[in-house]
Amino acid sequence: xxxxxxxxxxxxxxxxxxxxxxxxxxxxxxxxxxxxxxxxxxxxxxxxxxxxxxxxxxxxxxxxxxxxxxxxxxxxxxxxxxxxxxxxxxxxxxxxxxxxxxxxxxxxxxxxxxxxxxxxxxxxxxxxxxxxxxxxxxxxxxxxxxxxxxxxxxxxxxxxxxxxxxxxxxxxxxxxxxxxxxxxxxxxxxxxxxxxxxxxxxxxxxxxxxxxxxxxxxxxxxxxxxxxxxxxxxxxxxxxxxxxxxxxxxxxxxxxxxxx
Amino acid sequence: xxxxxxxxxxxxxxxxxxxxxxxxxxxxxxxxxxxxxxxxxxxxxxxxxxxxxxxxxxxxxxxxxxxxxxxxxxxxxxxxxxxxxxxxxxxxxxxxxxxxxxxxxxxxxxxxxxxxxxxxxxxxxxxxxxxxxxxxxxxxxxxxxxxxxxxxxxxxxxxxxxxxxxxxxxxxxxxxxxxxxxxxxxxxxxxxxxxxxxxxxxxxxxxx
Ligand SMILES: C[S@@+](CC[C@H](N)C(=O)[O-])C[C@H]1O[C@@H](n2cnc3c(N)ncnc32)[C@H](O)[C@@H]1O
Numbered sequence: 001x002x003x004x005x006x007x008x009x010x011x012x013x014x015x016x017x018x019x020x021x022x023x024x025x026x027x028x029x030x031x032x033x034x035x036x037x038x039x040x041x042x043x044x045x046x047x048x049x050x051x052x053x054x055x056x057x058x059x060x061x062x063x064x065x066x067x068x069x070x071x072x073x074x075x076x077x078x079x080x081x082x083x084x085x086x087x088x089x090x091x092x093x094x095x096x097x098x099x100x101x102x103x104x105x106x107x108x109x110x111x112x113x114x115x116x117x118x119x120x121x122x123x124x125x126x127x128x129x130x131x132x133x134x135x136x137x138x139x140x141x142x143x144x145x146x147x148x149x150x151x152x153x154x155x156x157x158x159x160x161x162x163x164x165x166x167x168x169x170x171x172x173x174x175x176x177x178x179x180x181x182x183x184x185x186x187x188x189x190x191x192x193x194x195x196x197x198x199x200x201x202x203x204x205x206x207x208x209x210x211x212x213x214x215x216x217x218x219x220x221x222x223x224x225x226x227x228x229x230x231x232x233x234x235x236x237x238x239x240x241x242x243x244x245x246x247x248x249x250x251x252x253x254x255x256x257x258x259x260x
Numbered sequence: 261x262x263x264x265x266x267x268x269x270x271x272x273x274x275x276x277x278x279x280x281x282x283x284x285x286x287x288x289x290x291x292x293x294x295x296x297x298x299x300x301x302x303x304x305x306x307x308x309x310x311x312x313x314x315x316x317x318x319x320x321x322x323x324x325x326x327x328x329x330x331x332x333x334x335x336x337x338x339x340x341x342x343x344x345x346x347x348x349x350x351x352x353x354x355x356x357x358x359x360x361x362x363x364x365x366x367x368x369x370x371x372x373x374x375x376x377x378x379x380x381x382x383x384x385x386x387x388x389x390x391x392x393x394x395x396x397x398x399x400x401x402x403x404x405x406x407x408x409x410x411x412x413x414x415x416x417x418x419x420x421x422x423x424x425x426x427x428x429x430x431x432x433x434x435x436x437x438x439x440x441x442x443x444x445x446x447x448x449x450x451x452x453x454x455x456x457x458x459x460x461x462x463x464x465x466x467x468x
Binding site for chain 2: 058059060062063065066067071072091092093095096097121247248
């Protein structure tokens with residue numbers, strides 16, 4: 001149910017409500033609304049990703065892997081992993097002695113991911129799990145590395161999700177959150193806003209015949225906590241040595257935190 | 261834009277493409293499966309790490325990720341030392357002269373070097389896959405003859421000029437030499453034109 005269009009509305013304002021892009025909706029509804037968005041974009045997700053970011057998302061993801069310290073034998077959780085770009089790379093590096101779990105709340109995204117990875121010959125050490133980031137169905141201290149790329153902003157209760165990630169991470173393990181953030185330069189910020197609110201939904205309409213979903217994506221980017229706020233949120237649930245790195249002028253930021 | 265990742269991504273793609281073109285490379289790559297090799301070229305801003313599986317995954321070693329364990333093998337060297345690695349009998353001399361630092365399992369470095377050195381790609385066959393056999397054969401024939409003629413031409417010119425310049429007396433050229441030179445240029449040009457025409461047809465066919 002949509003009760004407000006106030007862009008400043010946050011989930012902290014009200015226990016029962018949260019934002020869905022710029023709209024404020026019942027918390028219970030958001031999960032399904034996000035699900036609908038990704039159900040509808042799943043088939044065209046990869047091509048849209050390339051188009052929208054002009055291919056740069058691949059470099060942001062490579063940087064995430066370079067910062068992960070991954071090596072053979074590691075157990076990695078690619079959370080909100082969608083169509084599995086990170087999983088494919090991790091799977092090759094962790095090898096037969098390691099394991100990668102691609103987890104996503106949406107079965108349509110998981111299915112596209114599984115088919116894609118199979119076509120790429122990525123098999124053997126990858127498991128596919130449908131799961132909500134807020135309640136991860138894994139035992140405590142399971143993973144050496146957790147990544148969540150462009151996923152956290154879609155999660156209804158981000159604090160709960162971060163706490164859940166902390167729980168399933170092994171001591172010594174690290175979390176990497178790759179997410180759209182706030183450009184550091186005001187001019188870039190303006191240009192980026194113009195791009196995401198005017199051009200992005202149009203590209204979405206043209207290529208995926210779905211302007212609404214891409215309007216939501218643009219709004220959800222704007223509503224996502226900026227760099228310092230997310231860093232404090234990670235610290236609040238227990239992460240230590242938290243840092244972040246702005247990429248492409250802060251359009252995207254990579255946050256990192258350890259569990260000791 | 262993460263520039264280092266752009267470079268590593270391009271390199272990774274090119275390397276894997278080359279490996280795919282050599283049917284024997286898969287078996288050689290299998291020997292390295294699960295291992296990794298870090299290469300620090302002193303003139304380059306970032307060290308690279310090669311992870312071996314069914315293909316090569318290339319990463320950039322960033323300080324944010326460097327708390328990870330030591331690689332299976334690490335080599336550090338200058339750009340000028342790189343070609344010298346071809347001759348494996350030189351390795352200990354290079355290490356002694358501190359031109360090369362090698363830490364860890366030397367087998368990884370050697371197997372990787374062999375993999376690249378022994379790449380055997382049948383370019384004519386690759387071209388035949390996108391055109392037809394006759395066309396590919398002819399194009400390669402033209403390319404080879406251009407290569408040979410260019411080499412001949414360069415060699416002849418070098419000899420003529422060496423002779424002229426070392427001989428005492430004027431550096432003048434007689435009519436016969438000049439005619440020969442012009443004839444060679446014309447021959448070479450028509451061979452190059454033929455090759456260019458073939459490549460243009462190929463490009464057109466590929467686009468269509
Ligand atoms: C923008 S996609 C990112 C996919 C992939 N990580 C990438 O970078 O290409 C966001 C993903 O988050 C998933 N997602 C949204 N809410 C989630 C939740 N609460 N728990 C787990 N996954 C969620 C969506 O289904 C979608 O696949």
